[in-house]
Amino acid sequence: MLKVPDHQVAGHKAGDGRLGPLVDDSGRFYKPLQGDERGANEVSFYTSFSSNTKIPDHITRFFPKFDGTQLVEASDGLGMQPHLVLQDLTFDRVNPSIMDIKIGSRTWPPHAPEDYVQKCLKKDMATSSLPLGFRVSGARIFGSSKVGYWEPKNKSSIQTLSADEVKLLLKNFISSNASEETQMKPDCAFASAVYGGSTGILSQLLEIKAWFEDQTIYHFYSCSVLMMFEKELASCGKSPRAEIKLVDFAHVHEGKGVIDHNFLGGLCSFIKFISEILTTPDDCAADSLADDAQRNHIYSDNSSV
Amino acid sequence: MLKVPDHQVAGHKAGDGRLGPLVDDSGRFYKPLQGDERGANEVSFYTSFSSNTKIPDHITRFFPKFDGTQLVEASDGLGMQPHLVLQDLTFDRVNPSIMDIKIGSRTWPPHAPEDYVQKCLKKDMATSSLPLGFRVSGARIFGSSKVGYWEPKNKSSIQTLSADEVKLLLKNFISSNASEETQMKPDCAFASAVYGGSTGILSQLLEIKAWFEDQTIYHFYSCSVLMMFEKELASCGKSPRAEIKLVDFAHVHEGKGVIDHNFLGGLCSFIKFISEILTTPDDCAADSLADDAQRNHIYSDNSSV
Numbered sequence: 001m002l003k004v005p006d007h008q009v010a011g012h013k014a015g016d017g018r019l020g021p022l023v024d025d026s027g028r029f030y031k032p033l034q035g036d037e038r039g040a041n042e043v044s045f046y047t048s049f050s051s052n053t054k055i056p057d058h059i060t061r062f063f064p065k066f067d068g069t070q071l072v073e074a075s076d077g078l079g080m081q082p083h084l085v086l087q088d089l090t091f092d093r094v095n096p097s098i099m100d101i102k103i104g105s106r107t108w109p110p111h112a113p114e115d116y117v118q119k120c121l122k123k124d125m126a127t128s129s130l131p132l133g134f135r136v137s138g139a140r141i142f143g144s145s146k147v148g149y150w151e152p153k154n155k156s157s158i159q160t161l162s163a164d165e166v167k168l169l170l171k172n173f174i175s176s177n178a179s180e181e182t183q184m185k186p187d188c189a190f191a192s193a194v195y196g197g198s199t200g201i202l203s204q205l206l207e208i209k210a211w212f213e214d215q216t217i218y219h220f221y222s223c224s225v226l227m228m229f230e231k232e233l234a235s236c237g238k239s240p241r242a243e244i245k246l247v248d249f250a251h252v253h254e255g256k257g258v259i260d261h262n263f264l265g266g267l268c269s270f271i272k273f274i275s276e277i278l279t280t281p282d283d284c285a286a287d288s289l290a291d292d293a294q295r296n297h298i299y300s301d302n303s304s305v
Numbered sequence: 306m307l308k309v310p311d312h313q314v315a316g317h318k319a320g321d322g323r324l325g326p327l328v329d330d331s332g333r334f335y336k337p338l339q340g341d342e343r344g345a346n347e348v349s350f351y352t353s354f355s356s357n358t359k360i361p362d363h364i365t366r367f368f369p370k371f372d373g374t375q376l377v378e379a380s381d382g383l384g385m386q387p388h389l390v391l392q393d394l395t396f397d398r399v400n401p402s403i404m405d406i407k408i409g410s411r412t413w414p415p416h417a418p419e420d421y422v423q424k425c426l427k428k429d430m431a432t433s434s435l436p437l438g439f440r441v442s443g444a445r446i447f448g449s450s451k452v453g454y455w456e457p458k459n460k461s462s463i464q465t466l467s468a469d470e471v472k473l474l475l476k477n478f479i480s481s482n483a484s485e486e487t488q489m490k491p492d493c494a495f496a497s498a499v500y501g502g503s504t505g506i507l508s509q510l511l512e513i514k515a516w517f518e519d520q521t522i523y524h525f526y527s528c529s530v531l532m533m534f535e536k537e538l539a540s541c542g543k544s545p546r547a548e549i550k551l552v553d554f555a556h557v558h559e560g561k562g563v564i565d566h567n568f569l570g571g572l573c574s575f576i577k578f579i580s581e582i583l584t585t586p587d588d589c590a591a592d593s594l595a596d597d598a599q600r601n602h603i604y605s606d607n608s609s610v
């Protein structure tokens with residue numbers, strides 16, 4: 001039995017007669033092939049990548065496992081349609097917080113048709129992509145079992161964040177007190193557990209970065225970094241299972257002996273945002289264990305800046 | 306007495322009533338202020354940069370020294386005009402080989418006027434900038450005192466090089482047998498002396514890269530890396546005085562808390578080209594000391610590929 005995924009943050013969603021991805025109960029994610037060349041392009045990327053012996057193991061782990069294509073009953077009710085069979089990245093995760101970040105200031109490849117260039121350029125200019133080198137495409141931030149998830153009110157608001165707004169979102173993502181209502185300063189309680197450490201988000205991003213400084217096989221246009229962790233594990237002092245995956249390969253092109261400078265530049269920009277949160281803890285509120293005196297002290301320090 | 310520089314490789318050149326930069330005999334370079342906002346913008350960058358205490362010393366050395374502005378007799382014969390007074394980067398160099406590489410796949414800043422965006426985009430697409438993340442803007446490669454300098458026949462041919470052509474040019478740049486006529490495979494005789502080592506070009510580029518991964522003060526659009534060395538010193542086994550400088554700051558903008566992902570991506574792409582020459586010496590012909598047998602062996606290896 002296939003069903004609509006619980007934790008999808010970006011892209012077309014299934015349901016109510018719309019075409020979108022489905023999951024099964026054994027960890028597979030079924031992504032409908034887009035009818036135009038995008039579907040064929042994504043299949044050919046996964047096929048090439050999964051059989052490419054030049055990709056080191058510590059890099060393949062950042063990509064969803066690929067299990068070919070399969071005809072399955074599509075979510076739009078129009079019968080059997082071809083789907084990519086991929087790894088369900090949130091399978092066996094409990095209340096994961098997820099963010100989807102589309103990397104690159106340019107979402108179109110060189111030699112794209114003129115009208116496609118202008119369409120993408122317009123969107124890159126209207127969103128964070130051009131100024132920041134990436135744009136947030138979606139986010140689901142788990143608050144608590146009582147308040148549930150925070151999600152952006154609409155898709156375009158999250159795509160057009162300023163640098164300061166992205167910083168705040170990335171702090172809220174790993175805070176215990178994230179809330180839109182109270183306007184509380186995020187406490188960044190889980191910053192070091194999620195972003196820091198030898199297995200945290202920053203370390204994983206730096207591994208991906210090192211590969212992009214060297215690899216000239218693929219150029220990844222309009223591809224996303226998916227960032228996940230489980231807040232409840234972090235709250236109990238356990239490893240929050242912080243993890244990065246790369247997703248969405250409908251616009252991957254051959255590298256032809258040149259590194260993907262567009263993806264790499266955007267990735268470095270995103271890395272700088274994450275590392276700043278780790279290196280400037282003063283910008284976060286005191287953690288929830290701090291006593292009021294210390295908290296007041298910190299607040300008054302900040303208010304005098 | 307001011308005169309026309311001997312070693313200019315890119316930009317407007319003085320002489321025959323045209324406005325261009327001049328040099329004096331004590332190491333100063335006089336760059337006429339462009340009349341529109343570009344001139345004012347470059348003055349304001351140099352003024353800001355030279356007084357910015359946050360720039361570490363190991364980075365300021367990559368920028369020309371700035372000595373204010375001065376009214377001098379311009380090269381177009383139209384009388385006294387304001388000039389930037391900068392360091393003459395080739396002062397006291399003998400027969401330097403020089404290359405000017407404009408960094409970034411995008412030469413225009415976000416929020417530029419629409420017609421300027423479209424003009425720059427067209428040029429970025431027509432040149433190497435978009436595919437490679439940089440374009441060669443000019444080159445003067447010293448051959449020998451007998452044959453003198455090699456220069457590209459015209460400006461546009463060097464700006465539109467493919468990845469393979471850039472590789473060949475970067476090999477010819479540091480070869481003892483560089484020649485257009487004989488079609489000889491470059492021997493890369495000076496690769497390790499110029500590109501390699503702790504003071505070579507690659508090391509310097511990596512220092513600049515590390516700064517760009519961190520600094521969020523300036524964004525450098527349409528700025529160039531100037532790469533220089535002296536072949537005759539290398540031929541005598543002396544240090545070839547390999548040096549990188551950044552030049553052309555008419556399009557520098559505020560970073561506003563974001564790294565310059567466009568410059569950084571292009572710089573990383575250029576670095577990959579340089580490091581490949583150092584890591585794959587097999588791609589170069591045997592050096593001039595190799596005996597014929599070895600040379601034939603290498604050639605037959607390559608021809609079988």
